[in-house]
Amino acid sequence: MLKLNSQLSEISGLGENYKKLFAKNNILIIEDLLRNFPYKYINFNRTTKICDLELGNYSAIKVTITDIKEKISYRRRIYLLEIVANDSTGMIKFTFFNQPYLKNVFSVGKEIFFYGEVVEVKKVLTLKNPKYSFYPQIQPIYHTIQSLTSKRIAYFVRSIINLNRDIEEDLPNQILEKYQLISIKDAIYKIHLPRNNQDIYTAYRRLALEEVSYIMLNSLKIREKIKKQKAYLVIIKQSYQRDFEKKLDFKLTASQDKVISEILDDVSKNQPMNRLLQGDVGSGKTVVGASVIYQCFKSGIKSVWLAPTEILARQHYLKLKSIFSDENINIGLLTSKECLIESKVKKSSFLDWLKKGYLDIAVGTHALLQDNIEIKKLGLVIVDEQHRFGVKQRYKLKNISQNQAIIPHFLSMTATPIPRSLALTIFGDLDVSQINELPKNRLPIITKIIRDEEREIVYEKIKTELDNNNQIYIITPLVEKKINEDDEKLFDLDSKKAAKEEYEIIKKKYPNNQVGLLYGKIKSAEKSKIMDDFNAGKIEILVSTSVVEVGVDVKKATVIVIEGAENFGLAQLHQFRGRVGRSDLQSYCYAIAQSKNLVSIERLNIFSQYNDGFKLAEKDLQIRGYGDLGGLRQSGMMKLKIARLSDKILIKTAKEIAKEMITNKLFDKKIIDKKLAQYFYHLHLE
Numbered sequence: 001m002l003k004l005n006s007q008l009s010e011i012s013g014l015g016e017n018y019k020k021l022f023a024k025n026n027i028l029i030i031e032d033l034l035r036n037f038p039y040k041y042i043n044f045n046r047t048t049k050i051c052d053l054e055l056g057n058y059s060a061i062k063v064t065i066t067d068i069k070e071k072i073s074y075r076r077r078i079y080l081l082e083i084v085a086n087d088s089t090g091m092i093k094f095t096f097f098n099q100p101y102l103k104n105v106f107s108v109g110k111e112i113f114f115y116g117e118v119v120e121v122k123k124v125l126t127l128k129n130p131k132y133s134f135y136p137q138i139q140p141i142y143h144t145i146q147s148l149t150s151k152r153i154a155y156f157v158r159s160i161i162n163l164n165r166d167i168e169e170d171l172p173n174q175i176l177e178k179y180q181l182i183s184i185k186d187a188i189y190k191i192h193l194p195r196n197n198q199d200i201y202t203a204y205r206r207l208a209l210e211e212v213s214y215i216m217l218n219s220l221k222i223r224e225k226i227k228k229q230k231a232y233l234v235i236i237k238q239s240y241q242r243d244f245e246k247k248l249d250f251k252l253t254a255s256q257d258k259v260i261s262e263i264l265d266d267v268s269k270n271q272p273m274n275r276l277l278q279g280d281v282g283s284g285k286t287v288v289g290a291s292v293i294y295q296c297f298k299s300g301i302k303s304v305w306l307a308p309t310e311i312l313a314r315q316h317y318l319k320l321k322s323i324f325s326d327e328n329i330n331i332g333l334l335t336s337k338e339c340l341i342e343s344k345v346k347k348s349s350f351l352d353w354l355k356k357g358y359l360d361i362a363v364g365t366h367a368l369l370q371d372n373i374e375i376k377k378l379g380l381v382i383v384d385e386q387h388r389f390g391v392k393q394r395y396k397l398k399n400i401s402q403n404q405a406i407i408p409h410f411l412s413m414t415a416t417p418i419p420r421s422l423a424l425t426i427f428g429d430l431d432v433s434q435i436n437e438l439p440k441n442r443l444p445i446i447t448k449i450i451r452d453e454e455r456e457i458v459y460e461k462i463k464t465e466l467d468n469n470n471q472i473y474i475i476t477p478l479v480e481k482k483i484n485e486d487d488e489k490l491f492d493l494d495s496k497k498a499a500k501e502e503y504e505i506i507k508k509k510y511p512n513n514q515v516g517l518l519y520g521k522i523k524s525a526e527k528s529k530i531m532d533d534f535n536a537g538k539i540e541i542l543v544s545t546s547v548v549e550v551g552v553d554v555k556k557a558t559v560i561v562i563e564g565a566e567n568f569g570l571a572q573l574h575q576f577r578g579r580v581g582r583s584d585l586q587s588y589c590y591a592i593a594q595s596k597n598l599v600s601i602e603r604l605n606i607f608s609q610y611n612d613g614f615k616l617a618e619k620d621l622q623i624r625g626y627g628d629l630g631g632l633r634q635s636g637m638m639k640l641k642i643a644r645l646s647d648k649i650l651i652k653t654a655k656e657i658a659k660e661m662i663t664n665k666l667f668d669k670k671i672i673d674k675k676l677a678q679y680f681y682h683l684h685l686e
């Protein structure tokens with residue numbers, strides 16, 4: 001007998017492989033599967049006639065299959081299944097790659113529904129990555145997990161959907177009645193198997209309200225808890241701040257001054273700070289962090305600075321060393337590959353230094369959060385680009401302090417913009433500081449959307465900039481072109497640029513310049529060398545995948561070319577663009593678009609119109625109308641499972657519910673913890 005807490009492998013047809021894949025997304029037991037919601041639906045109900053299809057739209061059609069052909073592509077040696085179909089108004093063709101079993105699914109004369117983006121391939125109309133169905137149903141679409149397709153997930157969910165009757169209700173009756181919410185059992189059923197849009201809506205509303213109200217409840221509880229905790233009190237002196245500013249070769253902006261005083265005010269209290277520093281790319285968050293570290297150092301309090309990548313950790317380490325070069329301050333770098341204090345040291349000595357409190361600043365990646373790490377007098381933890389940080393790692397932060405009774409002050413920094421009011425509503429436990437200007441003398445970056453045919457313009461510009469001794473980034477969506485059976489985007493492979501190939505092309509194009517190649521899997525030592533060389537201007541053009549996405553700071557870089565720009569989200573594009581324009585030199589961002597998809601082109605146009613990350617995020621929210629907030633959904637800040645943050649009414653109602661539950665004592669801590677595990681992770685330091 002299956003139960004909600006049965007292992008997934010007890011579902012018939014779900015073997016070890018699938019079990020492992022599900023586990024990657026934390027879906028371990030049957031209840032997890034029921035709480036893994038579709039992110040969208042395909043309505044095969046609403047069909048368009050072939051003659052009315054418009055390129056770039058997502059449409060459903062109802063057609064009859066007229067021809068099926070099997071082929072092997074000679075160039076790549078992969079299996080192709082070609083299907084021709086029609087309705088009374090026209091003809092359409094589909095090609096499926098590497099899916100021989102489909103031959104037995106389709107047959108000539110069969111009526112079938114297809115859904116996908118309307119495109120033309122060699123002048124013939126088709127749908128890109130088409131989904132199909134034999135009924136005019138509403139089909140839930142789940143996030144695929146590698147080779148585990150949405151269809152397969154839907155199949156497993158259907159086979160256990162009746163267990164919805166055992167799911168416990170976690171919202172009090174009083175709330176359900178007052179806000180006219182359907183029961184959890186109904187909501188779970190309808191979110192997976194809706195009969196109509198009304199079903200989707202009522203299920204979404206119920207589940208999303210539950211999710212957001214519990215997030216808010218949790219935030220309020222955390223705030224209460226933090227108030228009772230103890231932290232080291234840092235003695236702030238204006239003179240230290242003046243000394244610090246003398247170390248910089250620029251003047252702080254008014255915004256930087258303001259956020260520094262907000263932060264210093266926090267750390268001068270003996271309750272832990274829990275603050276989020278937001279500031280657009282290039283707004284100068286690093287020196288803000290450094291100035292706080294300096295005050296801590298002067299009080300004999302140790303700091304940790306965490307960065308999400310080795311490249312970034314190393315960059316911060318070097319930066320802090322140069323800022324503090326005239327101080328007697330011990331700075332160390334620890335990543336899984338590197339261990340430095342002045343020069344290479346053994347890891348055991350590094351850990352020993354931390355334990356004895358000899359290191360004033362430890363910079364590192366998640367390697368700094370290993371279980372055996374213990375830091376004496378740890379008073380400040382800074383997490384840079386915290387949206388990139390993993391969940392479990394964040395929880396470990398608490399444990400590295402030697403004195404467990406003292407909680408470090410916590411400052412996280414991010415360029416992923418969340419509208420401030422929203423941040424404050426949702427993260428009731430967090431204080432938010434915002435840098436809202438760029439350093440003086442920055443010229444707005446000129447962003448251009450370039451069609452593939454026009455790329456010569458870009459190469460010319462690169463030449464001019466190289467002649468002026470400036471540097472170039474070229475970003476590609478892929479490392480190399482490789483056939484990957486699971487890749488849904490196989491279809492696009494031909495048109496996508498890959499770093500390894502691009503590197504060869506660029507080397508030939510600019511034979512007199514030094515070109516570097518960077519991607520995730522390159523060995524660390526080599527990565528550091530490449531970044532050091534790029535920093536020093538020894539490499540003039542850096543061809544890279546998205547590994548340089550965040551934080552990297554090279555002042556002489558004035559051009560960034562983003563190949564296949566339509567493959568990236570707005571937030572990510574903005575991060576890339578932030579790699580240039582980091583000095584008073586005029587900088588340029590060229591987004592090269594391969595796709596003619598109207599939605600992506602529209603997105604790129606918006607990208608070129610707005611230079612300000614916060615405005616861009618708001619626009620993103622408007623266009624897409626759902627709560628991705630340019631990456632927040634995937635961001636470490638919080639992983640919302642279902643609620644859309646753009647849904648203002650939802651957020652307001654959730655706030656009411658949370659307050660009501662507190663006032664009337666309608667919840668207990670156990671349920672909050674359960675919800676935490678089920679729905680979301682709250683990532684700030686508790």
Ligand code: ADP
Pocket residue numbers: 250251252253256279280281282283284285286287415439440551553555578582
């Ligand atoms: P981010 O906010 O993206 O982390 P960084 O801290 O890396 O930005 O700063 C971007 C660049 O601007 C760095 O090279 C930094 O030294 C420089 N910078 C920071 N503050 C100022 C300022 N007030 N005036 C001029 N340059 C500044």
Ligand code: MG
Pocket residue numbers: 285286384551
């Ligand atoms: Mg930064």
